[in-house]
Amino acid sequence: MQTTLAAEYADTPDGLAAQAILRKCVHCGFCTATCPSYQILGDELDGPRGRIYLMKQVLEGHAPTRKTQLHLDRCLTCRNCETTCPSGVNYGQLLDIGRKLVDAKVPRPLPERALRWALKEGLPSPLFAPAMKLGQALRGAMPTALKNKVPPRQDAGALPTREHPRQVLMLAGCVQPAMMPNINAATMRVLDAAGIQTLIAPKAGCCGAVKFHLNDQDGGRDEMRANIDAWWPYVQGGIEAIVMNASGCGVTVKEYAHLLHDDARYAAKAQRISELTRDLSEWLPELAQKLQGKLRVGRERIAYHPPCSLQHGQKLRGGVEQHLAALGFDIKTTRTESNLCCGSAGTYSVLNPQVAYPLRDRKLAHLNELHPEHIVSANIGCITHLQSGTATPVKHWIELLDAALVRPRD
Numbered sequence: 001m002q003t004t005l006a007a008e009y010a011d012t013p014d015g016l017a018a019q020a021i022l023r024k025c026v027h028c029g030f031c032t033a034t035c036p037s038y039q040i041l042g043d044e045l046d047g048p049r050g051r052i053y054l055m056k057q058v059l060e061g062h063a064p065t066r067k068t069q070l071h072l073d074r075c076l077t078c079r080n081c082e083t084t085c086p087s088g089v090n091y092g093q094l095l096d097i098g099r100k101l102v103d104a105k106v107p108r109p110l111p112e113r114a115l116r117w118a119l120k121e122g123l124p125s126p127l128f129a130p131a132m133k134l135g136q137a138l139r140g141a142m143p144t145a146l147k148n149k150v151p152p153r154q155d156a157g158a159l160p161t162r163e164h165p166r167q168v169l170m171l172a173g174c175v176q177p178a179m180m181p182n183i184n185a186a187t188m189r190v191l192d193a194a195g196i197q198t199l200i201a202p203k204a205g206c207c208g209a210v211k212f213h214l215n216d217q218d219g220g221r222d223e224m225r226a227n228i229d230a231w232w233p234y235v236q237g238g239i240e241a242i243v244m245n246a247s248g249c250g251v252t253v254k255e256y257a258h259l260l261h262d263d264a265r266y267a268a269k270a271q272r273i274s275e276l277t278r279d280l281s282e283w284l285p286e287l288a289q290k291l292q293g294k295l296r297v298g299r300e301r302i303a304y305h306p307p308c309s310l311q312h313g314q315k316l317r318g319g320v321e322q323h324l325a326a327l328g329f330d331i332k333t334t335r336t337e338s339n340l341c342c343g344s345a346g347t348y349s350v351l352n353p354q355v356a357y358p359l360r361d362r363k364l365a366h367l368n369e370l371h372p373e374h375i376v377s378a379n380i381g382c383i384t385h386l387q388s389g390t391a392t393p394v395k396h397w398i399e400l401l402d403a404a405l406v407r408p409r410d
Contacts, residue, residue, distance in 0.1 A: 001025045001052075006061030013262065014097045018059055021094045024087045025052055031081035031091070036341040037074050040355050045071045048081040048091055055098035064102040072099050074355060076348050077213060078308035078341040083315075092313075093258070096217070103215045119347045120214040124206035124223065129178040148388035149350070156181035160192035167197045169234050169242045171227070171249055174206035176380045183380065186402035187245045187280060193405055194290040199239065203230035207249040212259075213346055221263075224256055228269050235272060242273065245280040245398060247379040248346060251313035253277045279314055280398060281378060284323040287401070295404040297328035303372035304333050304397065305363065305386065307379035308341045320378065320397055329400060331376070334366040344385035360389045368392075376400060 003022045009015030031048040032038050038047035045054065051071055058064045072095065079092050108116070122128060135142070135150040142150065168191065172184055188198040204227045212220025231242065244250030257274035260266045304321055311317045324331045343349055343359030364386060367375055375390070376397040377383050387394040 001027065001056070003056055003059060005059055008061075009059050009101075014101065015059060018055070018094055018097045021090050022052070022056055022059075024089045026087055027052075028086065030084050030086060031089075034080045034084045034339065036076055036078060036080065036343070036359055037355055039340075040358050041074070043071075046074050048075075051075060051098070052089075052091070052094070055094060055101075058098065058101055064106050066106055069102050069106045069108070072102060074352055076308070076341050076343070076345040076355075078345060079312035080308060080339055080341065083312045083339065096212075099215050100217060115351070116214050119350065120211045120216050120219065123210050123347075124174040128175060132175075132178040145353075149384070151179055151384055151387065154180055154182050156185035157189075159185055160189055160198075162192060162197070164192070164195050164197040166195060167199055167239050169231060169239050170198045170200055171204055171207060171242065171244060171246075171253070172200050173246055173249055173380070174210070176246055179384065180380055180396070182399060182402075183245055183396045186396070186399045187243070189405065190287065190291075190398055190401045191243075191283075193294055194287050196240075198243070199234060201227075201230040201234060205230075207252045208259075209248060209252040209346060212252070221259060224260060224270070225263075225266055227253075228256070228266060228273055231273060232269060235276065239276070242277045243280055243283065244277060245378075245396065246381075247279055247307045247310035247314065247316075248381055250277060250279045251309045254314060279310060279316055279378070281310070281316060281319045281323075284319055288323045288327050291327065291401070291405075294406055295327060295401070296406050297404050299330055300373040301371060302329055302331040302400065303367040303370040303375045304331050305342060305367060305375060305377045305382060306333065306338060307377055307382045308345070310378050311339065324397060324400065327401075327404075329404075332370050332372075334370060336366045336369070337362070338366075342382050342386055344379075344381040346381055349381075349385050356385070357389075360385055364389050374400070 001022045003019050005015045005019055027049055029049055035047040044050040054068050054071060075095055077092060081091050136153045139147055139150050170187060176183055191198050206223050208220040208223040244253060254274050254277045256270040260270035321331055321333050341359055342363040343356035349356035372392060375386060375392055375394045378397060383394050383396060
């Protein structure tokens with residue numbers, strides 16, 4: 001697609017990057033057919049092709065409006081369109097640029113600014129954990145909309161204490177330790193059973209995605225740099241990998257190299273961090289081999305929801321189902337719309353419930369066709385969002401492996 005940049009964007013990093021992405025787009029419309037927000041709202045401007053037109057207009061000098069901003073806001077950033085696109089358009093990067101340029105020119109209403117500020121400052125804050133603990137104590141008296149975001153208190157169990165020659169880093173995450181601590185604990189126990197020690201850098205915090213995708217891109221990059229600083233001594237010490245058990249964090253950390261490529265101090269380190277980062281599912285082939293004979297697998301029917309950040313963002317598809325099935329788990333993925341977003345999308349379900357909840361219910365309807373006794377996923381956002389719409393237990397797939405481990409006391 002030919003684009004003539006306005007003078008204010010010509011020869012700027014954002015303008016040149018956007019122009020290069022736009023040149024790949026042939027406006028075939030394949031992306032629209034797989035866009036979840038378009039399927040719910042039915043508006044061309046709420047699909048990738050329409051949003052690309054809007055961003056192209058801004059880059060060519062047309063003044064963005066509040067309507068432009070709303071259409072960009074309603075994108076889930078699920079990147080299903082990237083999987084579908086025959087031309088390889090990097091829509092996610094283009095959207096980051098478009099939102100940044102539009103927000104610089106279109107003021108948001110005060111209530112909206114306040115909510116977005118509370119999310120981007122509150123979720124990564126050290127105060128989140130005590131606030132979540134208080135919320136869990138008062139959960140029974142909460143209205144449904146708020147209760148949906150506060151899972152019942154969870155016991156993480158005992159952490160492994162053995163040391164192993166093989167060591168990996170794990171990002172604890174900003175909300176996961178408070179909301180669902182068993183995910184991290186289960187990860188550590190399963191890796192321990194496979195002879196791998198898990199380390200957590202005390203000063204590593206939010207991956208940066210929350211602030212970055214709420215258009216505090218500078219704040220998000222600051223958190224990325226802080227993580228690199230926290231991890232770097234471990235990298236120099238020879239850790240084998242940085243393991244991510246939240247696919248939303250994983251896709252962000254894998255993109256540190258791109259997001260910090262023009263930072264002279266951090267570009268090389270960011271590249272190394274991205275190279276070391278692995279989603280937990282990428283370890284499944286080895287785990288499946290090492291855990292043979294160490295598992296007592298039940299026959300519960302399990303439905304698996306692959307997060308968008310895993311299948312579209314990281315381009316990892318099929319591994320969880322394949323390797324868990326090889327270990328004896330009765331796990332299935334729905335044949336209908338397994339590529340479609342569940343509506344969680346980080347903070348999206350808070351900011352755009354009119355799209356998020358219909359997508360959740362649509363996803364659960366397909367999963368329920370499998371008559372599961374458990375639903376599993378690979379991202380805490382998906383897990384909590386889906387759990388808010390069903391009585392069927394929803395958990396991380398690593399918790400299945402952890403529960404099936406045959407321990408000495410068994």
